[in-house]
Structures are given as structure tokens and as C-alpha cells.
Amino acid sequence: MTLTLHLAAGTISMCVHAALEEAGLPHDLAWVDFGTGAQGQPNYLKVNPKGRVPALEIDGAVLTEAPALLEWVAEAGGGALMPRDPLEAAHVREMMSYLASTVHVNHAHKMRGHRWTDDPAAQAAMRAGVPGTMTASARFLDARLRGDWVGPDFSVADLHLWNITRWMPGDGVDMDAVPALRAHHDRVAARPAVARVIALHEAAA
Amino acid sequence: MTLTLHLAAGTISMCVHAALEEAGLPHDLAWVDFGTGAQGQPNYLKVNPKGRVPALEIDGAVLTEAPALLEWVAEAGGGALMPRDPLEAAHVREMMSYLASTVHVNHAHKMRGHRWTDDPAAQAAMRAGVPGTMTASARFLDARLRGDWVGPDFSVADLHLWNITRWMPGDGVDMDAVPALRAHHDRVAARPAVARVIALHEAAA
Numbered sequence: 001m002t003l004t005l006h007l008a009a010g011t012i013s014m015c016v017h018a019a020l021e022e023a024g025l026p027h028d029l030a031w032v033d034f035g036t037g038a039q040g041q042p043n044y045l046k047v048n049p050k051g052r053v054p055a056l057e058i059d060g061a062v063l064t065e066a067p068a069l070l071e072w073v074a075e076a077g078g079g080a081l082m083p084r085d086p087l088e089a090a091h092v093r094e095m096m097s098y099l100a101s102t103v104h105v106n107h108a109h110k111m112r113g114h115r116w117t118d119d120p121a122a123q124a125a126m127r128a129g130v131p132g133t134m135t136a137s138a139r140f141l142d143a144r145l146r147g148d149w150v151g152p153d154f155s156v157a158d159l160h161l162w163n164i165t166r167w168m169p170g171d172g173v174d175m176d177a178v179p180a181l182r183a184h185h186d187r188v189a190a191r192p193a194v195a196r197v198i199a200l201h202e203a204a205a
Numbered sequence: 206m207t208l209t210l211h212l213a214a215g216t217i218s219m220c221v222h223a224a225l226e227e228a229g230l231p232h233d234l235a236w237v238d239f240g241t242g243a244q245g246q247p248n249y250l251k252v253n254p255k256g257r258v259p260a261l262e263i264d265g266a267v268l269t270e271a272p273a274l275l276e277w278v279a280e281a282g283g284g285a286l287m288p289r290d291p292l293e294a295a296h297v298r299e300m301m302s303y304l305a306s307t308v309h310v311n312h313a314h315k316m317r318g319h320r321w322t323d324d325p326a327a328q329a330a331m332r333a334g335v336p337g338t339m340t341a342s343a344r345f346l347d348a349r350l351r352g353d354w355v356g357p358d359f360s361v362a363d364l365h366l367w368n369i370t371r372w373m374p375g376d377g378v379d380m381d382a383v384p385a386l387r388a389h390h391d392r393v394a395a396r397p398a399v400a401r402v403i404a405l406h407e408a409a410a
Contacts, residue, residue: 068301075291093276101309116334122322122327133321140254140255
């Protein structure tokens, strides 16, 4: 099986990158330079017409969307990164869906307001709202965390959560007010596979 | 197993309701009246602190987020509503994630701009952008559809897609320009289980 991950430094593609490392699946990296807008250029749109990362080529077929990729990687890696119990798996999917469709979307209103309006004043209003929406999400997540991990064991949802928590200080969240979430972030970041990924993204930034 | 679905007429809870009907799983319905803001009242926040629908009580435990619920219902119903092949399942999850985190979010900028800003002018700008963003999503989906269904067979992703396509005429999408998507919508709506759900939601509206 040949795997090529299309990714950009510091973006949500980090968690899929980390999942590949955690799962021990050999893969190639194809960096997409957001600085030059490469995600909107014809070469990349041939890979992913949505113009976003991550995208994973699996023997030439393209799969997109972080939650779908994370679960595919978990399964391809032998299943250790997803709970086997159906209700526990459902709660891991619930977390990933909330992260993708609420928390990541809140964050996107800082730099990607152009997705929803061309009006610069409205984009500025969206940007101004980000500390409030991200703080509300952070508090919800902080209250949701019970043990070390989202599920009974470490899973791909922890990588997804870590990736988005990593953005929170820059989004105006006071991390002192969400100690369980901060401890979760640090616990994930300390894993050797994740530390390797962080180093690669910092070098590529 | 006792199942209670918390839902509101015409919302994204419709697809989970339809999945329960398709799967033949007995369930109770607990309607949440968005007209009176019941989703934000203490009684409902005890069920789902996010103040949103759908929420499913499974022997008293609460599960939220449409993609997680759809896949749990598919599994509880015996598995016929999800592909068994891991890559096909991944593409079904990819569709549900795109619907939840991009298309549903585009739609939410019409009536739920208050999620991201208190500024009435910015909310109006968001609302004005909806026909454009929803048309772009509709065209992407129209080009994505190959056969009758999202996957090789009918799956929960078809219910999710039908639910969101149902909003598109009201969001300013010219359905004549997306014939494959319109045909998909009509194909799902004609299923007996889905027709029953539509009738219940129209009566509850």
C-alpha cells in the first residue's frame, strides 16, 4: 500500500500525520504551501477539488476530511487507535464531529471569514468573536474530559483534540482556565510519535 | 434497549429519525420546540449541554452529533446502512464529515449567525452569502454523485445528504442546475421509511 499525505504546516492535517506515525504506517509527505496559496492552484485542486488539507492518496485514490481519515488510519493500522465497543466508538466519533463542525469552524472565523462573506467589516466582526466562541468550546471540552483520554484508551480523537487545542492560545483562550484540557494537550504532545510530527511542522512553517 | 430521540421539526435531527425508521429500531420521540427556544432551556440542557438536536438517549446515556448518531444507528440496526469495506466506509464518513462541517455550516450562516458574532450588520452579511456558499456546495455534491447513492449501496450518508439538500431551495440554490443532486433527494424522499418521517415533521412544524 502506497500512502501520500498532502498537508500544510500547523493545520488540521497535523493530526492525520500524527495518526500515521502512531499507527506505524509508512507514508510520503506532500507539503502544500498555504503561504503562496498553493491549496487553490490547479495542481492541488486535481488532488482535492475542495482546496483544503489533509488529503491522503491511498494507492492513488484520494480520501479527505480529518475525521474520516483518522478512522481510516486507525483501521489500517490494526485498530488500536479506535475503541472496539460500538458505543465507545460512537463517543469517539461524537468528539471528532464536534471538533470538526463546531470548534474548528469557530477557529476558522479568525482567518477564513472569506468563506462566508466578502464584506471586510463582517470578516472583522467574525474575527472579533473568536476568543469568545473558542473559550466556550474550550470550557465545554475541559468539563467533558474525565480521565487521561477522550475514550477509555488513547485514540485518534485525542490527536484531533490536541491539534485544535494547540490553536487555542493564539485564538485568545486563557489556558489557565481549562486545566484538564491543557493537561490533555501536554499529554498528547509528549508522545514520541507526536513530538516527531511537531518538529516536522515547526521546520516546515 | 430503550431509545429516545430528541429532535426538532425540519432540522438535521430528521436524518437520524429516518435512520431509526430505516433500521427498524423502536424508539420514542421527544420533540424540542425551537419556536419557543426550548433547546436553550435548563430541562433540555440537562440532556444536551450544547443546546442542539439531535440527541439520542440509549438506555439513559446521551449520544450527540449527527454523523456519530447515524453510524451508531446503522450498527445497532445490523450494519446494512454502512458499507462493510473499510475504504467504502471511509468515503461514507468523508461525505458525512463534509456535510456536517462545511455544508451544514454554510446553511447555519442564514439563521444562526449569532453563533459567531453579535453584530447585526455582520449577521446580515453572513445571511447574504448563503445562496453563494450553498450553491457552490450543491455543485460540488452534484458532480460527486455517480450512481444512485453516495456509496455502492444506500447508506446513512444518503439520509444525511437528503436532509441537507432539503434546505437548499430555501437557501437560494437553483435545483435545476444540480440535476443529479435533485434526483438523489427525490430518490431518498420516496423511500417509505423516509416518507413517514417527512409526514411527522410536517405535522410537527
